[in-house]
């Protein structure tokens with residue numbers, strides 16, 4: 528059984544425990560690396576063709592524009608197929624209570640039928656928000672497992688729940 532970790536993460540200015548903080552490395556990327564260290568999975572970073580601005584307000588404007596225009600956010604190709612993988616960890620930050628549009632582009636690009644999907648996210652509020660129901664809708668034909676959510680400022684802490692979740 529082959530496993531893939533696919534994730535999107537943005538470095539730059541981010542709210543971290545209520546304080547705008549510059550992240551050299553995004554929180555979700557840190558979590559993806561922790562999962563990688565606990566599994567023998569392949570890892571794929573979902574990188575936008577046009578990078579999101581490091582500046583928080585500029586990033587907010589870009590996201591607003593994408594939402595208004597219904598933009599299909601393109602990501603850098605590099606993963607031709609996911610056919611060889613039985614299990615996919617799918618990671619993202621929570622933006623406006625759901626996953627970023629680029630995740631939708633990723634989901635649209637491959638066939639996840641019958642695959643085990645393990646979503647993970649980092650956030651401020653501690654939950655998947657609406658992402659949970661959107662994931663259920665998108666992965667109707669997959670085996671979608673319960674996800675792992677962690678607040679960004681806790682991502683480097685030891686969490687026995689992470690290891691437990693990975694075993695599922």
Ligand SMILES: Cc1cc2nc3c(=O)[nH]c(=O)nc-3n(C[C@H](O)[C@H](O)[C@H](O)COP(=O)(O)O)c2cc1C
Nearest residue numbers: 536537553554555620621623624649650651652679
């Ligand atoms: C534009 C924007 C919107 C956000 N919206 C939410 C939100 O609705 N709920 C939440 O819990 N966190 C929200 N956050 C916080 C991020 O989810 C959190 O900082 C996350 O750990 C960032 O991950 P990254 O560094 O991998 O991008 C938002 C962050 C940004 C930049």
